[in-house]
Amino acid sequence: MGETRTDLYAPIHHGRTADEIVARIERLILDGVLRDGDRLPGERDLARRLDVSRPILREALKILETRGLLVSQHGGGTFVADIVGQVFSQPLIDLISRHGQARQDYLDYRRALEGMTAALAAERATDDDRAHLSGLIAEMRAGHAVDDYDRELEADIAFHTAIGESAHNIVLLHTMRACYRLLSEGILLNRRMVFAAPGAHDALLLQHEAILAGILARDPDRARAAAEAHIDFIIDAARAADRADDRARVSSLRRIHRDDSSSDSCEKS
Incomplete structure (x- = not known):
């Protein structure tokens, strides 16, 4: 630290x-x-x-x-x-957690925020910052290699937070920390749901490595594009998971209805 x-x-x-x-x-x-x-x-x-x-x-x-x-x-x-948690008041957190559109708004917000942050990090990161970011990617790889999701997810959060630190903008830093507080507590997005999407486990690691590569290359455009592509992937994975959940819900309701109808028919017989 x-x-x-x-x-x-x-x-x-x-x-x-x-x-x-x-x-x-x-x-x-x-x-x-x-x-x-x-x-x-x-x-x-x-x-x-x-x-x-x-x-x-x-x-x-x-x-x-x-x-x-x-x-x-x-x-x-x-x-x-x-003081970070107070950026979003508890009543607001409770409110947006009860409405599905809030997650999409959150991801749209993150896409813009993370793209800008990664670009600034590419311009402003110090040698210490770059070493720290590289170490977090190494930790992510280590967790990935043994399918330790908790370890990998923890490094994931730390990596994005460290990008915020590497941008060297105080307001942006604390905004990012508040943003990731909601993520780490699973309020707006179930990270395990994203990890469970087909091919997501490997893809997410590659995306984080691409963000790091842009920052290490001191290439703001490359870092921004990699960060935005990462959030685009999460948006698509979240939508796919929602569709799968909805299909499962409808199928379950149909099964219950069939069972109830069958029971009614037996009673009438």
Whole structure:
């Protein structure tokens, strides 16, 4: 996560005030270096590393808690708050999960968003970013090789999130994280359903590799096209699965009707 963890809380050399500490930690959260659920070092350790007094540190942490960026657990430490999940309110999540058209809208949105993000990543990714993306594809391949869907799907989510980080656009980064929160929780799309489509398992891996290739080649157009093709495949797979589910539902209703009709006929006899 980020560069070197020991650099996150380097000493504050000028203006050792609560405001300086607040600004430092806010920036780490804004840049996506500190993520929701990350635990901050203990008070004594953090004060030492920042080279500030503990009263000043406590004041800064209190400000951050008041702003909803940190949460403290009694006796359990201080953690980064879940601010990503709040991009989509729970009532909105509940609403769109109950209406089928929402999934299509979600995929249309993802197609545009992911194409733009991949193109920016191709332009802006650092050496560290490219190495991280390559490592996630290697993890995806490893899961694929042994048919470990959970491992592969986890790497899939991490890969797309890392592309968002590699685009180096703060608003885009947090939008992507919120978008993938819905996906990882299976709210708008059952990823296993897509994996189960004929030929999908191998095709999805190749699509992710194509996105990586465009980013590594620093070719924005190639990266964008690969990302859009990936979402197009998911859209087609989701539609095919919906059609299959609908056919199964109708067949089941017909069978029930036949059974009921047969039972009625027997009773009349």
